Amino acid sequence: MRVCHLHLNSYRNYDHLDLKVTSQLCVIVGANAQGKTNLLEAVYYLATARSFRAHKDDELIKHGVDEAFLGCTVDREVNPSEIRIRLTRNRPKQITVNARPLRRHLDLFGHLNVVTFSPDDLQLVKGGPGERRRFLDMELSQVSGAYRHDIATYQRVLRQRNNLLKEISERRADPELLQAWDLQLLDTGCRIMARRATAVKQLAHFARLVHHEITRGGERLTIRYRPFFGSTDEVGEGEWEDSESLRARFAKEIKRLRQFEMRRGLTLVGPQRDDLEFLINDQDVRSFGSQGQQRTCVLATKLAEIEFMRAQTGMYPVLLLDDVMSELDENRRHYFLGTVSGRVQTFITATGLETFPQEFLSQSQVIRIVRGKLS
Known part of the structure; x- marks a missing residue:
């Protein structure tokens, strides 16, 4: 899966951008506040119909105009996709795929799969449970239409x-x-939890292998799904596959917390209270890990996410790296670039080229941005 062409009109600080992508590796270079991250955000928006920074779509429309346009061509090996999104102030966004309007924004997922990695992703380890649930939901929503449907249904039921x-x-x-x-709540919640548990098991396997290579076997990474009713240690090996067993446990919690919920006026059970645990050598990374260990944990998880999505769809996602090269030491930087080179289409932002090996740059399309324009 790769983006072949990107087109922007009146998006953020871009008046007009018409970019033909000619390489699997794209290095986007420019000083701060020139529009590098805006370009990555546009690709992400074309994949998910949402921004990884803005809370409102109006923030994405260039100041002084009422409408913005984003478009891209995606090579999907079998069926290419032409994605178009029109943003108009104070009106719903309009999305088409191959000239067909989408009735629901959720239906955009899967046409262009993306994995993002930025310094803010340390919050995956350091932040609250909501960060980790969002990570899981985004990962699964891109590879499973059934999961997208269940999440939307569950949110409505929860409200x-x-x-x-x-x-x-x-x-x-x-x-x-x-x-x-x-x-x-029980029906939909159990399906969500079972899918999360299965996905985390697969993700943990990939992450453990990657982490072992990065640390040269010096540390062991474990990722665990922590359901709302307690540790996965309390759940039998086959319980996630046994829908009746999971349903009985969920129902038991509903009954146990009934009076508390009625007093507080709030749902206290369900997957909206799930979490993930990251352990290095059986120690919680959030509480006991060094900054370097936390970075390595996130790096391994992001690379594992790429492999997980490929295992689910048969295609590698597009990787969006926002100013992460300067955050990694030389060993991790070389490992990361060597892992993605030639396999995964990668867009990388940077203020300069000095952090990239010459061999990597020789394979890359270097895109220079100055005040929202190609230079």
């Missing part, structure tokens, strides 16, 4: 159940009404 719990806490609704929402 409705929370609204009802709030009314019950204020004595404005009958607690018996919860039963219907409990069933929907």
